[in-house]
Amino acid sequence: xxxxxxxxxxxxxxxxxxxxxxxxxxxxxxxxxxxxxxxxxxxxxxxxxxxxxxxxxxxxxxxxxxxxxxxxxxxxxxxxxxxxxxxxxxxxxxxxxxxxxxxxxxxxxxxxxxxxxxxxxxxxxxxxxxxxxxxxxxxxxxxxxxxxxxxxxxxxxxxxxxxxxxxxxxxxxxxxxxxxxxxxxxxxxxxxxxxxxxxxxxxxxxxxxxxxxxxxxxxxxxxxxxxxxxxxxxxxxxxxxxxxxxxxxxxxxxxxxxxxxxxxxxxxxxxxxxxxxxxxxxxxxxxxxxxxxxxxxxxxxxxxxxxxxxxxxxxxxxxxxxxxxxxxxxxxxxxxxxxxxxxxxxxxxxxxxxxxxxxx
Numbered sequence: 053x054x055x056x057x058x059x060x061x062x063x064x065x066x067x068x069x070x071x072x073x074x075x076x077x078x079x080x081x082x083x084x085x086x087x088x089x090x091x092x093x094x095x096x097x098x099x100x101x102x103x104x105x106x107x108x109x110x111x112x113x114x115x116x117x118x119x120x121x122x123x124x125x126x127x128x129x130x131x132x133x134x135x136x137x138x139x140x141x142x143x144x145x146x147x148x149x150x151x152x153x154x155x156x157x158x159x160x161x162x163x164x165x166x167x168x169x170x171x172x173x174x175x176x177x178x179x180x181x182x183x184x185x186x187x188x189x190x191x192x193x194x195x196x197x198x199x200x201x202x203x204x205x206x207x208x209x210x211x212x213x214x215x216x217x218x219x220x221x222x223x224x225x226x227x228x229x230x231x232x233x234x235x236x237x238x239x240x241x242x243x244x245x246x247x248x249x250x251x252x253x254x255x256x257x258x259x260x261x262x263x264x265x266x267x268x269x270x271x272x273x274x275x276x277x278x279x280x281x282x283x284x285x286x287x288x289x290x291x292x293x294x295x296x297x298x299x300x301x302x303x304x305x306x307x308x309x310x311x312x313x314x315x316x317x318x319x320x321x322x323x324x325x326x327x328x329x330x331x332x333x334x335x336x337x338x339x340x341x342x343x344x345x346x347x348x349x350x351x352x353x354x355x356x357x358x359x360x361x362x363x364x365x366x367x368x369x370x371x372x373x374x375x376x377x378x379x380x381x382x383x384x385x386x387x388x389x390x391x392x393x394x395x396x397x398x399x400x401x402x403x404x405x406x407x408x409x410x411x412x
Contacts, residue, residue: 103157104179104271106135106149107265119181123147124172125161135175147171162291179274182266186252190245223247225395236336239399242285246278247392254337254384267389272330279326281332286325290381290402298322325398329391336387340380 108117118136125131125146137144138159141151150160150168159175160168176184197213209217228243229236253268268274290298298318300308307314 081366093338096305103159104177104266106159106175106177108137108178108181109266119178120176121147121159122174122176123159123161126163126171164380178266179271182253182256182263182268183274185263186249186256186268189252190248193248204205219248219251223389223392226274227389227396232394232403235400235403239285239289239396242281243392243396243399246395247283247388250333250388250391251385255381257337257341258380258384267338267341269333270341272334275330278391279330282329282398283326285395286398286402287322288398294402324400329394332394333387333391336383340383346381 106119106121108119109115116136116139117141118134121131121133121135121138123131131145131147133144135307138147141148143162146162147159148162150156150158155168155170159171161171163169193216197209197216200209200213208214223244224236224240228240232239250269253266253274255264256263257267257269259265263292297317301314301318303314
């Protein structure tokens, strides 16, 4: 087992070093291109890598893989075309990608009066495509694993399936079962799905080459949907005791009527739980990506101070960027674990009163 752990760790370090070098090369080319236009715009470079896009860039090349744009205009007509039609600020069928205002980087339409408007957009952007990829990867992992267990009910899996089973046992045996008790099997499918989905999208976000690179867990819309799903599970499957304590808690009457002070506090607390899940995952993953990019950009920022300063900064930046990459690899697992653990606790709080009554 120690030999297997050491081998996995060495492979992770090797892959991470390769990915960091690709990121460094990509940043160098972006820097060279920006210097031709008047200097490196660090803010634009960082947000270009962090935000969503209608195309997928291949590193170390000028090749971009276009994605399908699906929009509905102000007249109710649907349009389907490749994002390559809108490259370099071009306009196609009354649509273009704007680079200013609140809709920067988004497809906008031009109406009959020549005014910009935001159409109904169902385009397969980089983030949407990577969500679909993560779902496909989960199916490719767990469907064969389920078939293997069906054929070998009394054998322990090895290699890749063994590593996946280790994660499942860690989450189910150390988090879900101790907190939820007899309800563990009821909520385990959802909680394990959430854990592996977050873990996979975190890992895909660290891969700078196609088909990775989308910062899904650093997108607040993605974390909001994940938190909303937990919120729905909490409140749909909450017991009558949970709803009673939420709407009419056991406190002195003057705290409930005529001014519903405690019910308002309880409802506000129920609403802040998914917000905490959403912001915690978003802030931690966004911060990790941003720190790594800033460290790489320091090389080009200090290039104005001469070759000696640039060389020293390059060594410092690459070393710390590699350290942050290794740390961020660990954070990918930790954040998936924390989100699942907090979701389990919140679901357990909606069931715990019923358990107390049964024990009595």
